Amino acid sequence: MMNKKIKIITTGGTIACHEGGNGFRPDVEGDNLINRLLSKDFPEAEDIRKAADKGEIRFDFCSLMCIDSSDMRIRDQVKIAEEVSRSLDDYDGIIITHGTDTMAYTAAALSVMLRNVPVPVILTGSQLSVDEEGTDASVNFCDSVRAVMKEIRGIYICFGGYLIDGRYATKVDSDDPNAFVSTDRAYIYNINDLELLITRHELLMENETKEEFSFKPLAEKEILLIKMHPAFSGKVLRNMLGSGCEAAVIELYGKGGLPAGDEEFLSVIEDYIKKGMRVFVISQCIYRDTDLTRYEVGRKLLAKGVEVIKNYSTEYAIMYAVSSVE
Numbered sequence: 001m002m003n004k005k006i007k008i009i010t011t012g013g014t015i016a017c018h019e020g021g022n023g024f025r026p027d028v029e030g031d032n033l034i035n036r037l038l039s040k041d042f043p044e045a046e047d048i049r050k051a052a053d054k055g056e057i058r059f060d061f062c063s064l065m066c067i068d069s070s071d072m073r074i075r076d077q078v079k080i081a082e083e084v085s086r087s088l089d090d091y092d093g094i095i096i097t098h099g100t101d102t103m104a105y106t107a108a109a110l111s112v113m114l115r116n117v118p119v120p121v122i123l124t125g126s127q128l129s130v131d132e133e134g135t136d137a138s139v140n141f142c143d144s145v146r147a148v149m150k151e152i153r154g155i156y157i158c159f160g161g162y163l164i165d166g167r168y169a170t171k172v173d174s175d176d177p178n179a180f181v182s183t184d185r186a187y188i189y190n191i192n193d194l195e196l197l198i199t200r201h202e203l204l205m206e207n208e209t210k211e212e213f214s215f216k217p218l219a220e221k222e223i224l225l226i227k228m229h230p231a232f233s234g235k236v237l238r239n240m241l242g243s244g245c246e247a248a249v250i251e252l253y254g255k256g257g258l259p260a261g262d263e264e265f266l267s268v269i270e271d272y273i274k275k276g277m278r279v280f281v282i283s284q285c286i287y288r289d290t291d292l293t294r295y296e297v298g299r300k301l302l303a304k305g306v307e308v309i310k311n312y313s314t315e316y317a318i319m320y321a322v323s324s325v326e
């Protein structure tokens with residue numbers, strides 16, 4: 001095994017929670033959390049524990065915050081991105097422990113802010129806290145370490161035995177250990193089958209003009225997310241778009257439809273775009289390949305100037321919208 005230096009950034013989440021008298025809240029940070037995750041209570045951590053004892057893996061720690069990820073805001077994601085950016089040159093990989101509820105948003109935000117990271121940057125967490133019976137905390141953490149041992153680079157979520165590209169990950173289960181999927185099935189890898197990812201990377205790197213790493217922090221913006229549904233109206237949409245938001249993401253039906261028979265919908269969006277605002281559209285299907293050219297309803301909307309986000313997660317669409325607003 002090659003010697004590896006891994007930076008661990010802890011931010012809170014269920015993985016670090018205990019009952020605090022008023023419900024679960026995170027209170028285990030930094031090396032306290034990692035020592036617990038690698039303790040002898042977890043046979044699944046044995047190989048990592050041994051490698052750490054032998055000095056083959058060296059962990060450095062940084063506790064950036066200790067919050068339920070429901071409290072995660074853009075400014076916190078920027079703090080994480082800054083810490084990652086500062087650490088890239090000195091480590092073979094970076095693991096961020098994070099609550100699951102907004103993990104996909106942070107993965108998306110990091111993917112937008114940090115371009116062409118030279119090492120793996122992996123977010124992980126758990127559905128049960130490190131001290132709960134049957135917890136998935138240690139296995140997820142150890143899988144993340146195993147992923148760092150591979151020659152991959154990029155931003156990922158490691159969870160439930162899978163590694164998912166941070167631009168496509170979305171949380172689909174509030175309880176099950178298999179909590180995340182990829183909105184494009186091509187960007188999820190079984191942790192036991194990482195060779196596939198490596199092969200893909202090699203191919204990508206051959207084809208890519210090797211671009212330099214760059215970091216552009218996100219600014220705080222107010223983005224509206226709208227989901228199309230049959231009990232929605234153009235009138236309500238007009239009020240929502242006029243509410244002061246700086247850009248909008250609309251989740252459309254299927255390949256990319258909305259009630260185009262109701263002219264109000266189209267004219268509201270047209271008016272909004274004419275004022276210089278941006279409207280991003282994406283399918284509301286979990287597995288998606290948004291394409292507004294297939295149906296007439298989609299083409300009518302496309303003609304109004306909306307911008308299509310094809311297969312990325314809605315979380316990524318929102319962060320992309322944040323980054324696109326001047």
Ligand SMILES: NC(=O)C[C@H](N)C(=O)O
Binds near residue numbers: 014067099102125128
């Ligand atoms: N499983 C979890 O981590 C949920 C928790 N509420 C959080 O996102 O911080």
